[in-house]
Amino acid sequence: MVPETYYTMLSAILFSIGVVGVLVRRNPLVIFMSIELMLNAANLALVAFGARFGAADAQVLVFFVMTVAAAEVAVGLAIIVAIFRLRRRLSVDDLSLMRW
């Protein structure tokens, strides 16, 4: 039996790597993938806590998080494609204004 603390520690490590990825990278697609990494780390922590308290509710919650993540990815990628069509360039530093 692996202690649940190990899972939460791993989740913290993955989340921090995702945060650094969001802050360091300039390609919006990679930033988006780093956000997915952070979502997954949070899900892992949630399932680990749920397993410790013997409750299945955490798994239902994680299932909803996955669904929302799927919707978020679809809308986000559509926005990135729209921006690329408008600018022919893909760097988050260009997008400092909320209008174009």
Add this chain to the structure above:
Amino acid sequence: MELVTFFGVAILAVASALGLVLRRNPIHGALFLVVNLGCVAVLYLLLGAEFLALAQIIIYAGAIMVLFVFAIMVLIPGKEETGPDPLRPQRLLAVPLGAVLLLEAVLVLRSHVVGGGSSRFPGHQPGSPLAAVPPAVRPGGIESVGRLLLGDYLFAFEVTSVLLLAALVGVLTLAKRKAE
């Protein structure tokens, strides 16, 4: 045995996450992320969440990552991060800040409120909550998840379908070319 599996998968997960952040090519990053999602699915299996492990493979590794790879292929990447970086000092600052965040998260998780030690929940013995219950009635199996999903959480489940429909319509609107 379980511990060996856990550490093997955990090392693979951290390595693939680092690969996602460090590799310049977004396609490599996407493939690293697929490996990472598979590792998390194995960890779900170790935690006894079979349903989530399968959903993780199908939804994330199957659907979402195909979408990502497709978008990367469409948007012709590769040259975006090679130019001069006007914000380089800030980006270098991000790494120590990430390390500080990790330190804080570890400290919080090791504290008595969240981590081991005395639990604030009455009737719960810290230690081996899962091993004490026989596997047939162990909460967290695929059957109890299904009962919760279509029982207590039925309304949220239905709202989720509305959310997916809204996302579908929104993506169609955003990605539509203006016919001029």
